[in-house]
Amino acid sequence: MASSHLITKTRIKNLLLIVIGSILYATSVNVFTVPNGLSEGGLTGFSLILFYLVDIPPSYTIFIINIFILAIGYKFLDKKTLQYTLVANAIISVMLLAVTRYQFIPETTLLAPIGSGIFMGAGIGLIMLGHGTTAGSDILAKLLEKYFGINVPTGLLLIDVCIVLPSAFIIGAENVALTLINLYIQSKVIDFVLEGLNPRKSFFIISEKHIEIAEAIENQLGRGITILDGKGYFTKEKKEILYIIISRREVLPIKRIVAALDPNAFMTISHVQEVTGEGFTYLSPEMQAERITEAEEDWLEE
Template sequence: MKSIANKETAKNMMLIIIGSFLYAISVNVFTVPNDLAEGGLTGFSLILFYLTKIEPSYTIFICNIVIIAIGYKFLDKKTLNYTLVANGIISVLLLVVTKWEFIPETTLLAPIGSGIFMGAGIGLIMLGHGTTAGSDILAKIMQKYLGINIPTSLLLIDIFIVLPSVFIIGTENVFLTLVNLYIQTKMIDFVLEGLNPRKSIFIISEKYDAIAKQIETQIGRGITLLDGSGHYTGNKKQVLYIIISRREVLSIKRIVEAIDPNAFVTISDVQEVTGEGFTYLPQEEQAERITEAEEQGLQ
């Protein structure tokens, strides 16, 4: 067991180191030389850098430590430890990776490169059970005290950081930054879960109620409770069935692992999902279709 734990720790550390290196390349090679901004705490650090020339590594390290101290209870011990490690490595690499810069003739190449490297870096850090702290913890605090779900909180934080930067880097570079953020999101999704946009999860555990409550609280997804029984033993079992986006898979796996490491979990690709929480039609068009269906039913 100790050998397995050591291998897992080594694997997570390797992912965090590689992810942090890609993160540093994104900031120092693509973002800063082309006067672009970023979302979250990195964006705040870059604004300070453009105004005062204080190195982003110092700002990121200090601000992350403060945020972690305030919101440490929102992270489990394992994630907290890896987050502290990631924060330290990122801060050091931001000071080390300074010899290269990429200033392309084609303007769009800078935000594309920045988005790919940053998204891949953050994705690898998350795969290593770490986070980049900052925005993640702030989003969880906003969810608890303001009732705003995590994706919306992250978006609001990015908007709050990026929009004021128009007065520092200019309107054109702000739009290029939005391209960067969009590519980051897609790259994180790809690193974490590949190309399939939706997943279905079955969870069988005696602690199903505790798992369901944590998923509803932290992820905000509805859960279907199914009745089941073991064929051989005949024992009654409760089965949780959930449809989620691929970005939520890692969070749910961590919740289940923390509550019941022995839980039986299956994760499958979903070809298509419609209905509450997954309908892609605008509300107006949904209403029109419902009205048409009702009228046809009366005829």
């Protein structure tokens, strides 16, 4: 009974995120993008080109084209994501028809792409948090990967370029430049929504002076460090590897420590999406239960 209650609660939360995200998505298009003659990437951009050319409302083209693409590429989505994506697609289309009362046409040109990017990025981010997608470009990118060997990020970029650049003949070069600003802001806002305020970084450090480096990091920053056993493929020499997860503001101090103690140290820095455990934010019991419930929900739906 408790598990069923949590599953229902999780679904309600996901649907709420998708609804809010869809409202923000529609607000971006109808309040900021269209009134200022801007475009978008992906299928939203394609629908806007049709709107500017033949005055077909974007809500219709987005819904119809996404349904067509989902029919072709549904196998690339798991059952739950497919369901939420269908819901998101329907709600976005409805909201694009509903959110039409207000328009924001600023005197300062840059405010339009900034507003559009913030609202669209937040909308897409919330839809993704709700386990949905905006379909369209995501599925097309996966089709490109399957049949042409193009990885998904590159595929998404190609789709955006193929839509945004030709739109210069319709909306003008200046508005295309503003659209690119919009897309950049979108990507940053999506990252912010999905990853939160405090993204983490991970360090791998290989150095002959790994003990001195570890001691300096522990003494100066108070961070725990894991020492991994490694072995060079070419030299066959065993190496001690330092592995550290830190906050973004600690990146520069660690780089300075390593450079001061061993300028020849091999070091990589990677982005970490989420960290839980000692020294970082613990999940609340409610969040732990929700994570477990989502996993159970996935298992039950398979």
